[in-house]
Amino acid sequence: MTDKKPDLIDQTLQDLNNDGIDRRGFLKCMAWAGTGLVWTLSGGIPVSRAFAKNIGKYAGKGGDFSFVQISDSHMGFNKPANPDVIATLQAAVNQINGLATPPEFLLHTGDISHLSKPEQFDNVDQILKSSTAKDVFFVPGEHDVLDDNGKSYLDRYGKSAQGSGWYSFDHKGVHFIGLVNVMNLKAGGLGSLGGEQLEWMEKDVKHLKHSTPVVVFAHIPLWSVYPEWGWGTQDSAQALAYLKKFGSVTVLNGHIHQTMQKVEGSVTFHTAMSTAFPQPQPGKADSPGPMKVPAEQLSSLLGITDVNYVRGQHSLAVVDSTLG
Amino acid sequence: MTRKKVWVASLAAPVMIATLLLLAGSPSVTATDQSSAATAGVKIDNFSFGPQTLTVPVGATVVWTNRDDIPHTAVSTDGVFKSKVMDTDEKFSYTFAKAGTYPYYCTIHPKMTGQIVVQ
Known part of the structure; x- marks a missing residue:
């Protein structure tokens, strides 16, 4: 589990831990995002390894499983930043179908559609039907x-x-x-969970053993990424307190x-x-709006997140891979 | 209602605007057309309302236009008016019959806030 020398990702995580988001750490983050590193979390200590030579170890063990997170498919968007979001979502599904360890289900973390229109949801549902993972769990984006x-x-x-x-569910020992x-976002504010949901969550996790691995998924980050652009959730600290x-x-x-x-404890x-x-x-940039990049670069900035759970180690390996 | 647009910033009240800018500390535009058919515009660009504070006479109609590649709304914080979602280049208008200050925001991106001052 120990590398001989600290590599890029170790330094990145340290930077993020020490300083929150800084430019240096962020750029490194972006650098490895496209290169396919796997990292595992074991006892709170992240350890990185090269993706390609290690991913095989997660396959085929009883009780281990993987799932894939996809996000922000924005079906219906047709502006210059990507005039064909159908094709790129299909490319993401093709990539999922090619994974060495087939995911047991998908999580979609919201902004499924661009404008909440039925035909936009229909298109996403139709494309996701071509995934080998049949179950998809959604949370809404704005x-x-x-x-x-x-x-x-x-x-x-x-x-x-x-x-x-x-909602919550359990899968092979993971909650x-x-x-x-x-919903119900307030003027000038950030993402919001609200009192009713927080109460539900407190009850939901109360009966769980401390050793249960927990995966929380939601659209807007539950940590303060960049509040100036609304990239955070104002009452997420309360939710995280229940998970301590x-x-x-x-x-x-x-x-x-x-x-x-970012890793915090x-x-x-x-x-x-x-x-x-x-x-x-x-x-x-002046705003968080869609970023137009040269067409040949687009697929290198889109992608999926593959998450592997290894039973017994309570560790999750999170692997980002781009579409091109 | 006439179709006349009142872009008063460059026409009628530069001094008043300058004063308002000093007082409000944020970009302001004042529509001084005293007819009941005054129209003024708010442009939505780069996830912000421009001008952030718009001052209009009683009876004026304010037209919001979304120039972003992302949908936005303009919704009164006090429940006075509520736009539908405006996709790119779509508009929403509301006529202000009473004097007052009307703060509003984008319910999709609540960091985006503005206000209409009706006097």
């Missing part, structure tokens, strides 16, 4: 709950969910919690259309790339 207070989203994806769409932080007792917590978010991660925060279009690095 683009999925426009105008109708989330009714069309809930009718389609939230029939067995609580409140505005939150998954899908949260909604895109657990030895392994992985928080998966979308919304910012780029990978970032036993909690690992990670954001996924979009399958539709990239957004600028925090503060590096």
Whole structure:
């Protein structure tokens, strides 16, 4: 588990731990995002290894499993930053279908659609049907709950969910919690979970053993990535307080259309790339709007996140891979 | 209602605007057309409302236009008006019949805030 010398990712994580987001750490983050490193979290200590030569070790063990996070498919978006979001979502699914360890299910962390239109949800559902992973667990992004207070989203994806769409489930000993932080946003504020959801969450995790690995997924980051652009959740500290007792917590978010991660004690925060279009690095543009890049570069800024769980080690390996 | 647009910033009240800018500390535009058919515009660009503070006479109609590649809304914090989601180049208008200050925000990106001052 020990590398001979600290490599890029170790330094990156240290930077993030020490300083929050800084430019140097961020650029490294972006550098490895496209290169396919795997890192595992074991006892709160992240250890990185090259993706290609190690991924095979996760395959075929009883009780181990993997799942894939996709995010921000923005079906219906047709502006210059990506005029064909159908093709890039299909490319993401093709990539998922080619993984050495087939994922047992998919998580979609929101902004499924661009404008909450039924045909946009239909298109995503249709494309995801071509995935070898048949079960897809969704949480809404702000683009999925426009105008109708989330009714069309809930009718389609939230029939067995609580409140505005939150829920939990267990899979092979791992507890998954899908949260909604895109509803009832207040002027000037950030993402919001709200009192009712927080109460539910407290009860939801109360009975769990401390050794249970927990995966929390929600659209807007549950850590303060860049509040100036609304990239954070104002009451996430309360949610995280309920998770303090657990030895392994992985928080998966979308919304910012780029990978970032941070480790705080036993909690690992990670954001996924979009399958539709990239957004600028925090503060590096006038606004967080879609970033237009040369067509040949687009697929290198879109991607999926593969998460592997190794039973007995309570460790999750998070692997970002780009579409091109 | 006439179709006349009142871009007063460059036409009628530069001094007043300068004063308002000093007072408000944020970009302001004042529409001084005293007819009830005044129209003024707010452009949504780069995830912000421009001008952030717009001052209009009672009876004026304010038209919001979304120039971003991302949808936005303009929704009164006090529940007075509420736009539908505006996709790129879509508009929303509201006519202000009463004097007052009307703060509003984008419910999709709540960091985006603005206000209409009706006097």
